[in-house]
Amino acid sequence: xxAARSARNSTxxxxxxxxxxxxxxxxxTPVRLLCWAALLAGFAGxxxxxxxxxxxxxxxxxxxxxxxxxxxxxxxxxTAGIFDGGVERKAVMVFKTKDLENWEDPVPVWEVxxxxxxxxxxxxxEVHLYRGRYYLFVTLTAKDLLPTPPDRPQNVRRGTExxxxxxxxxxxxxxxxxxxxxxxxxxxxxxxxxxxxVPYLVFCHEWAQITDGSFDLVRLSDDLARAEGKxxxxxxxxxxxxxxxxxxxxxxxxxxxxxxYVSDGNWLHRTKDGTLLMLWSSYGPNKYAVGLARxxxxxxxxxxxxxxxxxxxxxxxxxxxFRTFDDRLVMVIHQPxxxxxxxxxxxVEDLGxxxxxxxxxxxx
Numbered sequence: 206x207x208a209a210r211s212a213r214n215s216t217x218x219x220x221x222x223x224x225x226x227x228x229x230x231x232x233x234t235p236v237r238l239l240c241w242a243a244l245l246a247g248f249a250g251x252x253x254x255x256x257x258x259x260x261x262x263x264x265x266x267x268x269x270x271x272x273x274x275x276x277x278x279x280x281x282x283x284t285a286g287i288f289d290g291g292v293e294r295k296a297v298m299v300f301k302t303k304d305l306e307n308w309e310d311p312v313p314v315w316e317v318x319x320x321x322x323x324x325x326x327x328x329x330x331e332v333h334l335y336r337g338r339y340y341l342f343v344t345l346t347a348k349d350l351l352p353t354p355p356d357r358p359q360n361v362r363r364g365t366e367x368x369x370x371x372x373x374x375x376x377x378x379x380x381x382x383x384x385x386x387x388x389x390x391x392x393x394x395x396x397x398x399x400x401x402x403v404p405y406l407v408f409c410h411e412w413a414q415i416t417d418g419s420f421d422l423v424r425l426s427d428d429l430a431r432a433e434g435k436x437x438x439x440x441x442x443x444x445x446x447x448x449x450x451x452x453x454x455x456x457x458x459x460x461x462x463x464x465x466y467v468s469d470g471n472w473l474h475r476t477k478d479g480t481l482l483m484l485w486s487s488y489g490p491n492k493y494a495v496g497l498a499r500x501x502x503x504x505x506x507x508x509x510x511x512x513x514x515x516x517x518x519x520x521x522x523x524x525x526x527f528r529t530f531d532d533r534l535v536m537v538i539h540q541p542x543x544x545x546x547x548x549x550x551x552x553v554e555d556l557g558x559x560x561x562x563x564x565x566x567x568x569x
Contacts, residue, residue, distance in 0.1 A: 253309040255307045255308065257306065258305065258567065261308060262545065263279070263282075263546060265281055265282045265329040265330075265539060266279055266539055267332070268305075269333075270527055270528065270530065275303060275530055276302070277302050277305060279300040279301075279308065280300075280331065281300075283295075295327060296327065297315045297343055298312065305567060314370070314375030315341060322347050325348060326363075328343070329470070331525075338370070338371060339370050339377075342395045343366055344363065344364070344366075344393040345366055346363045351414075357414065358413050362391075363392060363411065364384025364385070364386035364390065364392045364395075365406065366384045367381075367385050367429050367430070381431060385432050386408055386423075390414065391413055393411055396408070396472060404427065404429055405422055405423065407420065407439075409469060410436075412465035417441045417465075418441070420440055420468055420483070420485065439507055442466040442467060442468040443466040447514060448466055449488050450465065450466060451463065451467055451488045452465060456488065456492070467486070467488055469486040470486040471484070471485045472525045472526060477555045480503065481503050481504065484516065491520060494517060494521075494522060495517040495518075495524045496512065497512040497516050498510065498511050512559060517536075517562065520540060521539060522538055523538060524536050525537060535550050535566060537551075550565065
């Protein structure tokens with residue numbers, strides 16, 4: 206299958222420009238002006254370049270449906286080499302698709318400034334519509350070193366920052382001067398949850414800092430600009446009976462095996478009977494997997510209980526749920542969990558107290 210286009214060429218193609226063919230010779234003014242107008246009109250009407258989903262490498266996919274335009278916006282991690290060929294981009298990029306199968310070439314919605322606090326990695330972007338505006342939650346990593354516990358990889362500053370725009374296409378602007386997660390934590394995969402009108406940031410505390418990765422909660426200000434109060438622990442990854450130590454599975458990090466339990470990719474879902482579930486990822490018996498936790502209180506603060514078996518166990522994860530325009534509930538993950546990742550879509554049945562995968566949508 207054809208490889209996805211490079212970031213630079215993708216942007217040019219989506220804008221409808223072409224630089225490979227020289228412009229024709231044109232007669233003098235005023236005829237020249239008429240010719241230029243016709244030429245530019247022709248370029249402006251060119252159809253955007255489209256790539257089949259199966260040919261696009263993407264990690265941590267997030268889908269934002271826009272009913273007004275019947276368009277799905279697909280965001281994903283870019284600094285792990287989102288495109289085949291290893292092209293990286295210090296930016297948050299978005300694809301557009303009408304059918305989830307054919308994706309217009311990506312465009313940037315936020316370019317990380319050269320002097321920004323976190324430019325080493327750009328991970329797991331999510332875009333949420335909240336009070337009439339669009340909010341980007343993105344995990345960034347800095348070069349700044351943090352104190353490192355014994356037998357852990359070097360800790361660095363990592364956190365989720367929140368930005369805002371008036372369109373899912375951006376341009377997004379930061380709400381503050383750093384992450385909304387604790388500045389001395391290695392935190393990632395922050396997501397928005399609103400309960401009784403109160404916004405919360407639900408995020409992961411990384412195994413590299415605490416060994417047994419966790420999911421944590423902090424209240425946000427109404428404008429999402431800052432955290433209010435201290436984080437609250439929801440649960441640790443090792444509490445799920447299906448989770449395995451990544452080192453025991455032979456997984457390497459920076460060339461070494463570490464004893465660790467991974468917490469990744471949290472997504473909250475209120476079921477048809479009011480049950481609150483969390484989908485999340487870690488390593489299971491068959492490597493990367495998606496599990497389910499259930500809030501005993503029906504509220505985000507928990508307490509949380511773990512379902513005994515993973516929802517998905519075939520080396521894929523970082524789940525989120527969305528509804529298609531024909532009202533199907535769909536889970537998207539990346540799979541496999543290595544440098545050939547693709548987005549895969551599965552229709553989900555809401556059983557009230559749990560979820561069941563009904564079948565895959567589209568081809569692999």
